[in-house]
Amino acid sequence: MTSHTDPHSRAPAAEAVDDRVTPFHVDGLDVRGRVVRLGTTLDAVLAHHDYPPVVKRLLGEAVALTVLLGSTLKIEGRFILQTRTDGPVDLLVVDFTAPQDVRAYARFDLERLRAAEETAPAGARPDSGALLGTGHLAMTIDQGLSANRYQGVVALEGGGLEAAAHEYFTQSEQIPTRVRLAVAEEVRPGGAASSWRAGGLMVQFLPTEGGRIRTADLHPGDAPEGTEIPETQEDDAWVETQSLISTLEDVELVDGALSSERLLFRLFHERGVRVFDAENVVARCSCSxxxxxxxxxxxxxxxxxxxxxxxxxxxxxxxxxxxxxxxxxxxxxxxxxxx
Incomplete structure (x- = not known):
C-alpha cells in the first residue's frame, strides 16, 4: 500500500472491520498516526446507562480520543481521560487499560441539557463545547504501584475535545498533531434500537531531522503592548498534511462500509502510506x-x-x-x- 512502484505494495483492504486501531506511516510527509473505528464496542460502553443522544455522542468522541491516545502505550498500564467542567455535562471519564480494554461514563444535568438543546440553532444539536462549558481536561498515564503517574492538564474554554487535544500536544508534547473525531447514530428500520459508531484519526509530524519540528511559541500573555511576536514558518510537509486532513469528512470516519485502509489510501496514496497490524478494542470493565x-x-x-x-x-x-x-x-x- 506504499506506492504503485513498490514491489511490496498491495491494494488497500476493502473489508471494513470495526473495533480496531490501525497505525500508519506516511513516508513522503514524515507523519505517523492512527485510525480508530468503533462499532459494537461503543454500543457496549453506552449500554450501561440511559444517556440522552447528545451525551452518547459526546461520550463517543471521548472514547475515540482516549483509544487513539491510550493505544500508543507500549507498557502495561492505564490511560485515563477525564473532564471536569461547569457545563451541562460536567464530568466525562474514559479508562483505557492497555492493550485493548475500554470503559467510560458521563455525568450530566438533565434540565441544563434540555435548556442547551432548546437554545441551539434550529435543526442543530449543541456542540461539544456547549455541552462541556469551561473547566479542564486531564490525561493520566497510570503504570500501577511500580511507577509514578504522569498527568497532563489543559483548560477547556468552550471548545470541544478536538481543540483540547490540539492544545495538549502544543503545550505538553510540543509535537505538531491533528486529531479528527466523529460519532454517528445508525437508526435501524422497524423501530429497532439504534446503534452508535465512532471514528477518529490522529496524525503527528515526526521527521527524522529534529530541526524541522518547529512549533509556534506560546502567546506571551501579559507582555507589554507592542511586543513583537516572532512568526514560525511551518514545514511544507506538515502544511500539506493539514490540508489533506481538512478534506476528511465526518461521514468517512464513521462509514461502516469504508475500511480504515481505504480511508488512509484516499488521503495519502500520492505520498505513500504504510499500515501496520491493527489492534483490537474491547469494552470491558475492570471492576470486581x-x-x-x-x-x-x-x-x-x-x-x-x-x-x-x-x-x-x-x-x-x-x-x-x-x-x-x-x-x-x-x-x-x-x-x-x-x-
Missing part, C-alpha cells in the same frame, strides 16, 4: 468484588463505619452499573493496604 473491597479497606475505620446502612454496604460501579453488597462486619473489620 476484590477491587471494590480493596478500595473500601483503604478508607479510615470511622469512614467505613459511616458507610454501613441496614447492616450492609452497597457499592455500584459507575462504569458498568454492577452492584456489590458487603456485610457490615466485612467492611468494619477490613484491613487497609499493607505498607
Amino acid at each position: 468484588r476484590e477491587r471494590v473491597m480493596n478500595v473500601l479497606a483503604s478508607f479510615p475505620p470511622e469512614e467505613r463505619a459511616d458507610l454501613v446502612e441496614d447492616g450492609k454496604v452497597s457499592v455500584t460501579c459507575e462504569f458498568c452499573g454492577r452492584s456489590y453488597d458487603f456485610r457490615a462486619e466485612e467492611i468494619v473489620e477490613a484491613e487497609g493496604p499493607q505498607a
Whole structure:
C-alpha cells in the first residue's frame, strides 16, 4: 500500500472491520498516526446507562480520543481521560487499560441539557463545547504501584475535545498533531434500537531531522503592548498534511462500509502510506468484588463505619452499573493496604 512502484505494495483492504486501531506511516510527509473505528464496542460502553443522544455522542468522541491516545502505550498500564467542567455535562471519564480494554461514563444535568438543546440553532444539536462549558481536561498515564503517574492538564474554554487535544500536544508534547473525531447514530428500520459508531484519526509530524519540528511559541500573555511576536514558518510537509486532513469528512470516519485502509489510501496514496497490524478494542470493565473491597479497606475505620446502612454496604460501579453488597462486619473489620 506504499506506492504503485513498490514491489511490496498491495491494494488497500476493502473489508471494513470495526473495533480496531490501525497505525500508519506516511513516508513522503514524515507523519505517523492512527485510525480508530468503533462499532459494537461503543454500543457496549453506552449500554450501561440511559444517556440522552447528545451525551452518547459526546461520550463517543471521548472514547475515540482516549483509544487513539491510550493505544500508543507500549507498557502495561492505564490511560485515563477525564473532564471536569461547569457545563451541562460536567464530568466525562474514559479508562483505557492497555492493550485493548475500554470503559467510560458521563455525568450530566438533565434540565441544563434540555435548556442547551432548546437554545441551539434550529435543526442543530449543541456542540461539544456547549455541552462541556469551561473547566479542564486531564490525561493520566497510570503504570500501577511500580511507577509514578504522569498527568497532563489543559483548560477547556468552550471548545470541544478536538481543540483540547490540539492544545495538549502544543503545550505538553510540543509535537505538531491533528486529531479528527466523529460519532454517528445508525437508526435501524422497524423501530429497532439504534446503534452508535465512532471514528477518529490522529496524525503527528515526526521527521527524522529534529530541526524541522518547529512549533509556534506560546502567546506571551501579559507582555507589554507592542511586543513583537516572532512568526514560525511551518514545514511544507506538515502544511500539506493539514490540508489533506481538512478534506476528511465526518461521514468517512464513521462509514461502516469504508475500511480504515481505504480511508488512509484516499488521503495519502500520492505520498505513500504504510499500515501496520491493527489492534483490537474491547469494552470491558475492570471492576470486581476484590477491587471494590480493596478500595473500601483503604478508607479510615470511622469512614467505613459511616458507610454501613441496614447492616450492609452497597457499592455500584459507575462504569458498568454492577452492584456489590458487603456485610457490615466485612467492611468494619477490613484491613487497609499493607505498607
